[in-house]
Amino acid sequence: MTLAAGNYGTVNAELFVTENVSNTDYFGGMLRHNSTQGGIDKITLDDKMLNTSLDLTYGSRSNGMSWNADLGYKHQIYNWYGIYPGLLPDTTIEGIDERQTYHTLYVGGRLSAGEILKESSVKFSRFWDAFGSAENRFVAKPSLEFDIVEQKIKANFVLDYISGSFDQNLDKTASIKYGFTNVGFQPSIKINKNDLSMNLGVGFFYSAAQEEGESKFFIYPQVTAAYKVVGDLMIFYAGAEGTLQQNSYSDFAQENFFVSPTLGVAPTDQKYDVYAGLKGKLASSVSYNIRGSYKNEEGKAIFKSNLYDHANANTDGYTYGNSFEVVYDKVKTLSLFGELKADFSKNVSFGINGTFSSFSTEAEAEAWNLPAIKLATTLDVNITPKWYAGTSLFFVGERKDIFRQATITLPFPPDEEITLKSFFDLNAHVGYKFSERMTFFLKGNNLANQNYERWFNYPVQGLQVMGGASYKFDF
16 A cells, blocks of 8 residues: 655555455455646646546466456546636636546456467457547457467457547537447467577458548558577567557547547558667676667657637637647658666666657648657666665657637638747655565655646646655555
8 A cells, every 4th residue: 555645735545455365366456546736837727637546357377277357447637727828818717617537447358278379358448528528449359379380370369449429529510420440360470590580470450430431451561580699698680560550539638638529530550660670788787779760650640739719619628729639640750769778786777768750741740749859767776675766867859739729800820830848857766664564755756847848838747746655464
């Protein structure tokens, strides 16, 4: 069990329970809660948030077979507090109801039996919000594996069904419905020969559109290879992989809590991701990974700030240029990734990684809200058997967005391209193990007190400090 509290009225609580029901069966449960009362400087609307979830599982492990069944629910509250400065009079701002509520309910399970039926999964989830939007999704992924003439053959199957609707579009003139059934078959053969290992596969997908959109058939390369140039010290690897990605309102809302409940939802055709790299060890405790890649995606989903229409009859809390839509474009991404990990001893570990990307778009002027640079580093230290500490630093480069408005009289104001400044977020924590069961900790986030914007007009909380304790019960 963990309980913690901090400034901005932040409360964090976790309860994790496991119990062996028999020699083979077990039960587990996790209750999580995270909330803040808000209080970001110069914000005129409510910026509090709440995220509470409950996850339950029951499973069994025996010789040759294992399975588990899962059930969960999540409740989230967020607010569209990102109003463009000086855009609206105080009387209008006072009348805005900026709250959005998300609900997620899911049930699912996994099964692995024998040498042929490898881990297979099934999951049904329902996602809905406070504006009448609702989405159902069913995903089944059976996986088979067997040997033929000393070669390992694998066959993955995918059934991904999604159906959803929004009560209205942004200008309240029509409702929005979407539905897709994606069926995939992905056979592959694994070949190992001395220092060379290859996985030769192909993906066959069919996407059937139930509402708007076209039904299409896709074929993707799914080929990977690795060659040990110098044992485990230097491994060259390469691949060409593609897939059909099912997008969903649920996934969009979890990535960007401030989307409007008026989205167009459709799959992304990831035609191919061609990559090559080197990985290995510089020493017994230091590993590295360098990779370059070129990705081609048709219908890639990109977040973009919604238009503010002064004459819009829809006055819901997301219609004031303070929410985001999803636009789809053909995007090609050239990127370079580098990572270094080091375990200097059992008490000190360090890691640093960075991704540098270049995007090209076809229809949109920019790859909105996609950063060209992302860096991260972590350091964890066990100071003594009782004390431990750690730090992390994240850096995100500049992103582009656009502010658009339609006024009652012509001509409309010109679109304003916005550059969101790069930012870094410095975090640290320290803990004291009072006993085998009790641990006290103190965490600090955004220690540099950076008032950066992760999304356009959405500044984050400044310096955050939270203290608490964890206790392990013995049932």
